[in-house]
Amino acid sequence: GENVEQHPSTLSVQEGDSAVIKCTYSDSASNYFPWYKQELGKRPQLIIDIRSNVGEKKDQRIAVTLNKTAKHFSLHITETQPEDSAVYFCAASIDDSGTYKYIFGTGTRLKVLA
């Protein structure tokens, strides 16, 4: 069935270090992959997304890479700051007979230690 696996579930890094979160998806037809950041008690907020015709996308300290052959994509945060601490979710789009829905990963709790 449709599935998105996300690792690690928790990640602690020192301020200034890099953080990498990895996701694997099951539906080879998926072609849109957003990443959301969710702070405690708040809504998920889109931080970056990538479509299947692109292998990498960067926005300042955040980058996403996509390997369609292996069906995995990764979020890279460089020069981490305490305000990067949050739960991060990856998602993959599924075209289910005309319904375009997202399957979310289980989340990664990132802690940036000052």
Added chain:
Amino acid sequence: ETGVTQSPTHLIKTRGQQVTLRCSSQSGHNTVSWYQQALGQGPQFIFQYYREEENGRGNFPPRFSGLQFPNYSSELNVNALELDDSALYLCASSSGQGYETQYFGPGTRLLVL
């Protein structure tokens, strides 16, 4: 912040009751998707509405139903509430039914006792 709003912010119900949650989509968006997010989990797709019609649903029973209005706002109704329905309910709006970016509302936290 997105222009997506939800009401109420919090709700407490007892088992067996019915609840209606509301979502106003961002201006220019005609698609609303509803998600259930249990504590410590990722959002789970409930269903999507596109131009007032249900456009597909996830693995949720029929007691979860919805509506979309001509102004593209939407309601999620849950009948015969169960304890496991306690969760954060998120709606997300987008500008089409394709692979468009979805913008989430702040959610409604439902507690079923």
